[in-house]
Structure formats: structure tokens, C-alpha cells
Amino acid sequence: MTEPFTQEHDGERLSGVHGGGGVDGSTVPSAVLLHGAGNGSKERLLPLLDEFVAHGCHALAFDFSGHGESSGELAELSLRRRFEQAVAVIDAHAPVDGPLVLVGFSMSGQTVADLARHYGARVAALGLCAPAVYAAEAWDLPFGRGDGEFSAIIRRPDSWRRAPALDVLRAYEGRAVLAVPGTDAVIPPEVTEAVQEALALRARFTRLELPEADHQLGRWLRDHEASRRELVAALLSGLGDLGWTATGGWVARQLPVERYG
Structure with missing residues (x-):
């Protein structure tokens, strides 16, 4: 059972959906699903959200400002604002201090990395789906209209x-899954390989190949149940072995919070 929610942040009204494990259960992982740029929205991610809920997780997805049912103008959005909006939603709608499973599509690969740095060892798993990453000097700038x-x-x-x-x-030393489509006309293969090399250094890393998919992995996963199940199973594999079912088990490993700037 999922329910809609609205989060007010920095003058914007962010539209979201959540469901699954109760917000008082801090040991229940919260899967946070983040859509990409352009015409991306939470709607494509709802079947994936349902899959996390079916696995016993709390799960949520929301529209960044200027997308879907949220207020605001896309041209005014930035990587910094995406990060801050995600933090506002997580802090308000995920179990307090509970483990996080962060799943980002395309541009939200950057946002997942921003959140992983912010939340430190609270992050149990990362799911990067055809991810993008960006130069530091782009982080504060509004997206504008392409010029x-x-x-x-x-x-x-x-x-x-x-x-x-x-x-x-x-x-990053936790669980990490990189979902790679067979054809990607948006993300250069060098970016994908750099992300893979970075994750393979310390994380418990899996590369998930989706040979028939294109860059729009949110749409692909919406329409392909087996692929959704494979991604969720890979992300949740072994989390209990790391103590994520023990109350407050992540606290001792908590890292200092840092931010880009």
C-alpha cells in the first residue's frame, strides 16, 4: 500500500509517494528512488518502489521541482537544489537514522553520490542506473534552457x-550495483567505466547488464518485472550480513558529514 505525500522546501511543493515499513522502524531499510533529468518523474519508478516494498523495505520516490507534479521551474533547478530537495524529503519521510538504499537514474547518479557523502555510513546500498557525474563547478549553477x-x-x-x-x-564501502543498458546514447561509455572503476575499488560491487535496454532505464524497469526483481535483489543482497538488521548498527561506523562547495 502506497500513499502520496507533499513536502514543502525552499518555496517549492515537492510531490512524492511512499509505502512499506513503518517510519518508526529504524532498522527497516528505506529505498529512495530518484528520477533523471528532462521529462523524468516519479511515475516511471512506482513499479520499482512496489518491488522494494514487497521485499519488506520502506520506499519513497518524489518529483524534483520543475518535474511531474511538483511546483517550480526546471530551468531554476540545479544539482545543489536537487541534493537539498532530496535531503529534505529523506529527513521528513524516511525512518529516522535508518539505513538508506539510494537508487538514482541518469542525472541522479550525481545526486546519489551527493547523498552518500552527506549521510555517510547510514547508506547501506547504492543503485546507479545509467548514471551521470559532473564537474564541481557545475554544482551550483541553474540548469537554464540549454544555452x-x-x-x-x-x-x-x-x-x-x-x-x-x-x-x-x-x-564507498557498502553494497553497490551499476545498471548498464545495452545502448546508451546519453552517457559516454568512458563515464560508465569510470563509475565502475570507482565502485570496484572498495564497494561490494555488481555490474548488472541490461542488454536490451536503452538509457531510459526507469521506463525499462517499469515495463520489465524480471529486471526490476533482479535489481532489487542485487541491492538488498547481503545487507543483513553487515548488521543492518541490528538497531543502530550503523552508528559506530558513522562518518563525518561533508558537502561539496
Whole structure:
């Protein structure tokens, strides 16, 4: 059973859906599903949300401002604002201090890395689905309408190689799954390989190949139940072995909170 919610943040009304384990159960993992850019929204992710709920998780998804049913203008959104909106939703609608499973599509690969740095050892697993990462100087800039400074930076050849997100992923030691479509006309293969190399350094890493899918993995997972189940099973595999079922088991491993700036 899922329910809609609304979160007010920084003058915007963010539309979301959540369901599953009670908010008082801090040992129940919360799966946070983050859509991509463009015409992305939470709607495509609802079947994936239901799959996490079926596995006993609390799960939530929401529309970033300027997307779906949320207020705001897409041109005014930024990577920083995406991160801050996600933090506001998680802090208000996930079990307090409970473990997090962060799943991001495309642009939200960057947001997942931002959240992993912010929440530290509270993050039990990362799911990166055809992820993007960005140069640090792009983080504060509004997206605009395709002709501004943000677009100029991300179109600069190899600007992504300076992405702080890659440093976060290199340091991450939890469960990590990289979902890779057979055809991706958006994310350069060099970016995907850099993300894989970063995750393989310390994380318990799995590369999940989806050979018939394209970049729109949210849409693919919506329409392919077996792939949804495979992704969720991979993300949740072995979490109990790390003590995530023990009350407050993550506290001793908590890392200092840092932020890009």
C-alpha cells in the first residue's frame, strides 16, 4: 500500500509517494528512488518502489521541482537544489537514522553520490542506473534552457573527469550495483567505466547488464518485472550480513558529514 505525500522546501511543493515499513522502524531499510533529468518523474519508478516494498523495505520516490507534479521551474533547478530537495524529503519521510538504499537514474547518479557523502555510513546500498557525474563547478549553477553556463560546462570534453562524485564512489564501502543498458546514447561509455572503476575499488560491487535496454532505464524497469526483481535483489543482497538488521548498527561506523562547495 502506497500513499502520496507533499513536502514543502525552499518555496517549492515537492510531490512524492511512499509505502512499506513503518517510519518508526529504524532498522527497516528505506529505498529512495530518484528520477533523471528532462521529462523524468516519479511515475516511471512506482513499479520499482512496489518491488522494494514487497521485499519488506520502506520506499519513497518524489518529483524534483520543475518535474511531474511538483511546483517550480526546471530551468531554476540545479544539482545543489536537487541534493537539498532530496535531503529534505529523506529527513521528513524516511525512518529516522535508518539505513538508506539510494537508487538514482541518469542525472541522479550525481545526486546519489551527493547523498552518500552527506549521510555517510547510514547508506547501506547504492543503485546507479545509467548514471551521470559532473564537474564541481557545475554544482551550483541553474540548469537554464540549454544555452547557459551549466550546459557549457557539462558539454566541455572530459569535464566529468574532475567530478567529486567519483571520489565519493571510490571511498564507498557498502553494497553497490551499476545498471548498464545495452545502448546508451546519453552517457559516454568512458563515464560508465569510470563509475565502475570507482565502485570496484572498495564497494561490494555488481555490474548488472541490461542488454536490451536503452538509457531510459526507469521506463525499462517499469515495463520489465524480471529486471526490476533482479535489481532489487542485487541491492538488498547481503545487507543483513553487515548488521543492518541490528538497531543502530550503523552508528559506530558513522562518518563525518561533508558537502561539496
